[in-house]
Amino acid sequence: MASARDFAESAERQDVRRRWALLSPALVIIFFAAVGPLFIMLVYSFLQKGDYGGVRWAFSTDGWFSVFFQRDIFDDTLSFADAHISILWRSVRLSLMTTLFTFLLGFPTAYFIATRPEKSRDIWLFLITIPFWTNLLIRTFAMQEVIRNEGVINTALLWLGIVDQPIQIMYTDKAILFGMLYVYLPLMVLPLYASLEKLDFRLVEAAYDLYATRFQVLRRVIMPLVKPGIIAGSILVFIPSLGAYVTPRVLGGGKNLMLGNLIELQFGQGRNWPLGAALSMTLLALVMVALLIYARQAQSRSLRHG
Amino acid sequence: MTGDIVPEKPVRDAIEVRGVSKIFGAGEGRVAALDDVSVSIRENEFFTLLGPSGCGKTTLLRLIAGFDFPTSGQIMLHGEDIAPLPPFKRPVNTVFQNYALFPHMTVAQNIGFGLEMLGRPKAEIEARVAAMLKLVQMEKLAGRRTSQISGGQQQRVALARALAPAPKVLLLDEPLSALDFKLRKEMQIELKRLQHETGITFIFVTHDQEEALTMSDRIAVMSSGRILQVGGPRDIYDHPAERFVANFIGDTNFLPATVLSSAGGKARVKLASGIEIDAPLPAGFTPGSEVTVVVRPEHARLMREASTLNGTVENVVYFGTDTHFHVALDQGRGFVVRQQNARSGEAGVSAGDRVGIFVGDGAAQVLKD
Numbered sequence A: 001m002a003s004a005r006d007f008a009e010s011a012e013r014q015d016v017r018r019r020w021a022l023l024s025p026a027l028v029i030i031f032f033a034a035v036g037p038l039f040i041m042l043v044y045s046f047l048q049k050g051d052y053g054g055v056r057w058a059f060s061t062d063g064w065f066s067v068f069f070q071r072d073i074f075d076d077t078l079s080f081a082d083a084h085i086s087i088l089w090r091s092v093r094l095s096l097m098t099t100l101f102t103f104l105l106g107f108p109t110a111y112f113i114a115t116r117p118e119k120s121r122d123i124w125l126f127l128i129t130i131p132f133w134t135n136l137l138i139r140t141f142a143m144q145e146v147i148r149n150e151g152v153i154n155t156a157l158l159w160l161g162i163v164d165q166p167i168q169i170m171y172t173d174k175a176i177l178f179g180m181l182y183v184y185l186p187l188m189v190l191p192l193y194a195s196l197e198k199l200d201f202r203l204v205e206a207a208y209d210l211y212a213t214r215f216q217v218l219r220r221v222i223m224p225l226v227k228p229g230i231i232a233g234s235i236l237v238f239i240p241s242l243g244a245y246v247t248p249r250v251l252g253g254g255k256n257l258m259l260g261n262l263i264e265l266q267f268g269q270g271r272n273w274p275l276g277a278a279l280s281m282t283l284l285a286l287v288m289v290a291l292l293i294y295a296r297q298a299q300s301r302s303l304r305h306g
Numbered sequence B: 001m002t003g004d005i006v007p008e009k010p011v012r013d014a015i016e017v018r019g020v021s022k023i024f025g026a027g028e029g030r031v032a033a034l035d036d037v038s039v040s041i042r043e044n045e046f047f048t049l050l051g052p053s054g055c056g057k058t059t060l061l062r063l064i065a066g067f068d069f070p071t072s073g074q075i076m077l078h079g080e081d082i083a084p085l086p087p088f089k090r091p092v093n094t095v096f097q098n099y100a101l102f103p104h105m106t107v108a109q110n111i112g113f114g115l116e117m118l119g120r121p122k123a124e125i126e127a128r129v130a131a132m133l134k135l136v137q138m139e140k141l142a143g144r145r146t147s148q149i150s151g152g153q154q155q156r157v158a159l160a161r162a163l164a165p166a167p168k169v170l171l172l173d174e175p176l177s178a179l180d181f182k183l184r185k186e187m188q189i190e191l192k193r194l195q196h197e198t199g200i201t202f203i204f205v206t207h208d209q210e211e212a213l214t215m216s217d218r219i220a221v222m223s224s225g226r227i228l229q230v231g232g233p234r235d236i237y238d239h240p241a242e243r244f245v246a247n248f249i250g251d252t253n254f255l256p257a258t259v260l261s262s263a264g265g266k267a268r269v270k271l272a273s274g275i276e277i278d279a280p281l282p283a284g285f286t287p288g289s290e291v292t293v294v295v296r297p298e299h300a301r302l303m304r305e306a307s308t309l310n311g312t313v314e315n316v317v318y319f320g321t322d323t324h325f326h327v328a329l330d331q332g333r334g335f336v337v338r339q340q341n342a343r344s345g346e347a348g349v350s351a352g353d354r355v356g357i358f359v360g361d362g363a364a365q366v367l368k369d
């Protein structure tokens, strides 16, 4: 009998060992691609900056300090780092707007695809993913071609006589918004489509039958049922928007920085790696807070419905 | 028609379907789901569309509800063409085949949805929802999610949800087909009661002939997109006009016969055995026509002596309440006689016995084709 138990125990041990062995590729990836780099960033944010970039291995909170405050060069008075905070605010604002606009554009798109006959849906989805085939930088330059003063939009508007001066879109927040909208739209459409495709359209008919108008059907039946898709799409768009780098760099010119550019600046010309690291961690914290708020809400809602 | 008994009900049309056709697809894949269907459904009646799967029952309901549009023809509600009305403007509600309850709402929210969409005041909605919950005996489960209740309960909620806005016409698409036998029997009675209490016109779809016979005021028998016969349950059962109707509803014996004379919907026909009987017959037959007559198994009587038809008993099948005698007629056909089992047990006839089968005047019916 004891031997049977021994056998069972050793089998279990073996089982546990095998499980770890099978998990190891994932663990390696998680460690080297996610936890490791983050840890390095965290450490760097608490070091002193080197004179020519890099870090000096001595503890310092200067990096974190200058995320939010700045010291006057002449009289040493402390003040809020207005520039950083306005960049932070612009990043959050533009990302929220990008999320909103990708949703407003992406929802009808996804709905359209989901209501096509099954055979043609794949073609539509394929078309949605085509932009991914091209490098982001090239796509962004293409966008520039569309919105610049001599670009497609302005030429058309001038030719139609709608405006008599080209509209300045390049190098404004609008340009960044345009660019991000274009880049992140598929990330909104795909999860929305995944949800809409699973939607039971008989429920839509049931709602029509019960005197709901088209708008009421949308708001009371379709939206609540595809909420997981809306949330997934919003997260997928909001998070990379917050850290966007290429788009604001190319379309926003030098002035309209976003958080990603600010961070890049610290690692490049700014030669302030600890500040760059601290800014990165701030960005990470922002994202975490956003996700936490969402998780908290989702949880309390599911609790309420029990 | 003769056996059509609809007592004390105002004879006004709730729904009138006029020459409606519905074609799906084109070319190779063209399907005529409805083919020139005309039928009038009276106010306050329990009307049933009966037919095998794929005959176009759901399609007809969807046209009435407004989810689809007829390829040709008109649908009138209380005398007005409803073609221009979208589904949310038609005073018609549907109990869907799969119930289609909103999974993100509670039972009470589901029931209140229609009234809410109609913009009724909150107090009225609450009162009405409470009344509906009581009507379908679901008070205790008002706060449950629809995914947390059984199939039978879902069925009740679907019913309450469709009844809550007090529609003029209620459409029910095979509402009982997903329920098990016992529950189905209960719900049949329940539905009948609800129809009686609310006075709403019910258009009920089923492929179950027994269900149709027990519940309906009138039945329309459908096949391949056409309505073959409309009438009361007795009418349809006792006087099927076509072979399909006779075959689809109940067990039937078919016999070849020749018309001798006809007058006033009655005919004298001569069976293959040489015996003459009286049978009702549809218009359009002249003496000498070769016809088919149908005789229900329970309308014939087994005799010891020679009778209308004669043959040899092949098989005796005991069913508890009754017994089926399979008889090989002398003319070479099979014929089934059903007899209720008497208290005394044994019918006294067994396989191999010579028997006569008595078919009285009026027990047979001449078919149209």
Ligand SMILES: Nc1ncnc2c1ncn2[C@@H]1O[C@H](COP(=O)(O)OP(=O)(O)O)[C@@H](O)[C@H]1O
Residues within 6 Å of the ligand: B024, B025, B031, B032, B033, B051, B052, B053, B054, B055, B056, B057, B058, B059, B060
């Ligand atoms: N949307 C549709 N497209 C093509 N054919 C359809 C459609 N809906 C129904 N049909 C066809 O119409 C016929 C009748 O269908 P239906 O009304 O659902 O029958 P029932 O409800 O009596 O089973 C069937 O042959 C079915 O295949």
Ligand SMILES: [Mg+2]
Residues within 6 Å of the ligand: B054, B057, B058, B059, B097, B173
């Ligand atoms: Mg059907």
